[in-house]
Amino acid sequence: MHRSATDPRPRVLHLAQPVEGGVAQVVLDLTKAQLAAGLRVTVACPGGELAAGARELGAEVREWHAGRSPGAALPDEVRRLARLLHEVRPELVHAHSAKAGLAGRLAVRGRVPTLFQPHAWSFEAVGGATGALALRWERWGARWADRVVCVSQAERATGVRAGIRARYTVVPNGIDTARFTPAPATERPAAAPLVVCVGRLCRQKGQDVLVRAWPEVLRRVPRARLVLVGDGPDRDALRRLAPASVEFAGAVTDVRPWYRAADLVVLPSRWEGMALAPLEAMACGRPVLVTDVDGARESLPPGHRAPCLVPPGRPGPLAGAVTGLLLDPELRASLGDRGRRHVQSTHDVRRTAEAVAELYRELLGGRPLVSSERRESIHS
The missing domain is CATH 3.40.50.2000 (Glycogen Phosphorylase B;)
Incomplete structure (x- = not known):
């Protein structure tokens, strides 16, 4: 043309x-x-x-x-x-x-x-x-x-x-901060603590590390749920690796309901440029936990890094960080509020x-x- x-x-x-x-x-x-x-x-x-x-x-x-x-x-x-x-x-x-x-x-x-x-x-x-x-x-x-x-x-x-x-x-x-917004409190029913991981099911995104960490999380928070949202080449391998309690939501057309339902959104990447999932989750007012890799650490607002940043590829520290955040609802609420303000002003x-x-x-x-x-x- x-x-x-x-x-x-x-x-x-x-x-x-x-x-x-x-x-x-x-x-x-x-x-x-x-x-x-x-x-x-x-x-x-x-x-x-x-x-x-x-x-x-x-x-x-x-x-x-x-x-x-x-x-x-x-x-x-x-x-x-x-x-x-x-x-x-x-x-x-x-x-x-x-x-x-x-x-x-x-x-x-x-x-x-x-x-x-x-x-x-x-x-x-x-x-x-x-x-x-x-x-x-x-x-x-x-x-x-x-x-x-x-x-x-x-x-x-x-x-x-x-x-x-x-x-x-x-x-x-x-990200579109008018589209990714917190859910009204009335739409968040009380339920078991929910951890959500959104991303392509592949080595880069590190879902295998989270799955390996999950039994230790369950030991300390027995009612916790983990949902992997997305699809990709590692789907079958992750299903074989994951405990029966881990849920696979597959690819979805609208990820916002998962962010809004989550008590914690985790992205355990091995490498990144700057993933959209943590930004979208923070825009929805949800706390995030990411690995200390390029781009991921930069997506966090000042003051978030200590509770919300873990080394990549290590199930032990990841399990400890997930558990600590699940057991501290006041900290999660504070992180969610600050995260949304950060995304609105910067991203x-x-x-x-x-x-x-x-x-x-x-x-x-x-x-x-x-x-x-x-x-x-x-x-x-």
Whole structure:
């Protein structure tokens, strides 16, 4: 698709793989804000939740067939993407996560202003030769990103320490604070203490550590319940590992009821960029417990770190922290209240969208993202 000569607005292409979870939500939130501001937005991805959500918002969606991980199909994926770029003719490309960042930069090679947003570095997810290869690529591919957008200062620091020489900008993740809100007290029936873990069932999110910690939690809080909300490649292994009392809710279309019902939301990740689940939970007024990894610690408000931060990969400290919070309702209430105020002031999605828009304006040479007529209608 060629840009109309009569339409001065630049076209933004969001390129994404994966198409579910936090990455997809970030893309949808940006797409929604950019469409509302009058930009022309195209989303290229391999279908799934992201494509359906983008179409519902009114964005143009282009199917880009690509697997989640690099492999022998990569050259064909890059060629398909190059053809798509020729058709769409974007004036700015925003590539999300490792796979889209790899294929996108190979296809664009600096010919169009390009932002790369890792959403957690690829080389943290793998070890050995694969991890070394991923790091080598990130160092080399940085030349084809006009800006690397990190969602936390810690993520940026990890890239710098790894020798990735890039122009970095930190834009913390944001969530819709008007959508994620506390439930009325009348909607929280008295029941057994409920711990909820929301996220893709995979090694990164660390649900196996929480499941291993759970018997010790039950020893001290016998009526406690644990619910894992989400789906993913580790589902069957976790079911085999988990005690019978652990519940698997699967993937849900609306996670808010689970946050609002929880006495404690836990995210025991092994690595993160900045997960949305703790932000969403805090916006719902719920206390959170996360691991001391990049991005996760930065999502917490000042003063939360002592009771709400545990070392990754260690069931013992995790069980102790979960138990301590379950046995202290006054502390949980205080943490929930402070967490909501923190998210409202620091992680509202409108702040995130405006920070990204400012980057776009900079990379487009200060060119307005919308026409003067549209700006007048927005502010009238």
